[in-house]
Amino acid sequence: MSTTTIRDLLADHRFFAGLPAADLDLIAGCGVNVAFRAGAMVAREGDPADRFFVVREGHGAIEVHAPGRGALVVATAGPGDVIGWSWLFPPHQWRFDVRAVTDVRAVALDGACLRGKADEDPALGYRLMERFARILVSRLESTRLQLADLYGTGEAAGVP
């Protein structure tokens, strides 16, 4: 029975779909398996963002904390999703709290390691950026719809 390597786990994940085999080898070198118990904090707002997570099982909640209101869940990320993009740009700080809702298994990828590999191989960097851009666009679209409060009653215009 062969053990599943980080590389195998990444190859299965849709975020990396279509990447050349060589890329996967390079990236896998930056990754480790992680697991979180349900309820555990995966990241806190303000913490150094030195890694991001490629979720394999379970899901996490992205939250913003407001005194008096408590924690507000603004998005969730499950199998196939990616959590964390603050590692991409300085100041490399988590902007939101992230909490494991269920038990979560993920691959944690080291930000500095990946940034280094991308600097050495810009083509790899481009391919990673492409994938992140796609996630961000999709997230932005969803967020805009959530903001539009489509299910709210809206202002009741005077009914003649």
Place this chain on the structure above:
Amino acid sequence: MLRHLAARGYQLIGPTVRDGAIVHAPIDGIEDLPAGWGDVQSAGSYRLRRRGDGALFGHAVGPESARRFLTPPTRTLWSAIRTPDGFEVEVEVAAQQQPPVALIGLRPCDLAAIAVQDRTLAGPRPDPAYVEARRRSFVVAVSCSDPASTCFCTSTGTGPTVVGGHDLALAELLHPRHRFLVDVGTDAGADVLEAIPHSSPSSEDLEAVAAAGDAAVAAIRRRLDPRARELTAAMEHPRWDDVAARCLSCGSCTLVCPTCFCTSVVDTTDLAGARAARVQRWESCFALDHSFVHGGSVRVDVRSRYRQWLTHKLATWWEQFGISGCVGCGRCIAWCPAGIDLTAEVAAIVQDHQQEVDA
């Protein structure tokens, strides 16, 4: 003829001068007809003029058509009384027992409009009140001798001569003596004509009527571009912004249009809440709340409402009913307080659009 129709129990509705216009109203007899009156119409303008002769129908159309008599502006559909746990709809009151009407002096465009209403209101799911009103009406139409500058029935194929849809159709001749040539359209018409003194027309009579018809055609200068049917291909044309800046969204065009059929249903109650009624009344797509659906209207700006009216009337009507909604009567042009001429708007839009397609 009028006396005979009245004797048969018809309420006579005919053209008559009132409030500076020739309107359709109940008349008692020939003395109420607008003898010697003509009209001068243009975009945003209507006035009467003295003709200097005794012509009874020497004018074009006024603000009204057969519409108000076949589909009344307001109509109580039913009334109901409150009961301990609900309500009870009362049996139809005899309000619907109107006398039959004889519509005198309708023009060919009016008859065409009735033919359009037959499709919009008496199609697959007919409005029984309309069907009944149609059944009980007698139509004495008149071919036009003096079209107004606002008329464009030659573009829509609906005038100026009556070709069908009448019980009786008249062509008025003034010289050498005042007489009318009558065309019989239906058995009911033949029946009425039997009881009135009449004779066969001479060949001079027939030639005179034909000449008058040709003269009327020649007098009609306004044109509606046949490409009006393709208006829905140009929904974002800048001309819509242009006309929206002029349009007051007052809905006058929809009020005078003989084919508009939109209605609103209003539920009312008395102060005690003991008795309720449902009233159906004319509505205009220019009303802001016409397209209101929880929270706001779909057509919030004048641009979208004007566009809706024009594209529906000239284009999508074809798809819905197999016919144009416009009969070229020109009322909307004369009675628009801003003087908007839909033939000019259409020309401006299809002109550009055609150039884009050809390029």
Place this chain on the structure above:
Amino acid sequence: MCRDDPMVPVPYRVAARRPETGDVVTLDLVPAAAPIPDPEPGQFTMLYAFGVGEVPISVSGLPGDEGVLRHTIRAVGATTAALSGTEVGHHVGVRGPFGRGWDLDATDGADVVVVAGGLGLAPLRPVVRHLAAGPTGRELAVLVGARSPDAVAFAGELAGLDRRGDVQSAVIVDAASPAWTGPVGVVTDLLAHVQVDVARAVALVCGPEPMMRFAARALEAMGVGPERIQVSLERSMHCGLGRCGHCLLGPRFVCRDGPVFRWSDAAPLLGVRGR
């Protein structure tokens, strides 16, 4: 003649009244006299509150064997407030049923994806019940979006669907407190996880119009053809008979040619702002 007049409402008695969420109430109606013809999934009736007014409301539960006609109403104005406040034992007026409902024939032999946003779940409820009770051997996915966890209509029934195990069911909310353990986002986010054979899938979509547009586009991007996506539209209606003209959308009378349309027909019409 009066009784046959399609503009005269027929009395129905409120047999039960159930608050669903906040301002949403489900009324169970039974005929006080002769019933209206049985509605089909996706059709609507015109509901009348004595002396107040009449509004189009989708049928959220077919009479079936129990003879109970169900409507789920959100109080947004005078008439809907009066209707949803009607007490048990009192009457409302019903006209209908009207409109073209969900095309069930199209779902034969197909995997079905139901996408509901907010109260859009109400007109979909009869078809979901029909499909869930029907033959297996095809995938059924029921995806529901709502504003918040306490705004999910028919929450109990959805939980029941979820427990079945043979229906792919998910509820997603715009925002939540950590007490909610489900997904947070918009209903289109759920499509990524649906497992159906897109080549033969049919989608039934209902909710606020922007949500339907985004959902239809996401379904198309997945490979579901626009003629296999059905949407349910809403417009001002006064008659339900294609006569009053309020519901016109281009050449279509939404009350008569809809409210259910194929996305391939609806997309060009909805694509013109303020049509």
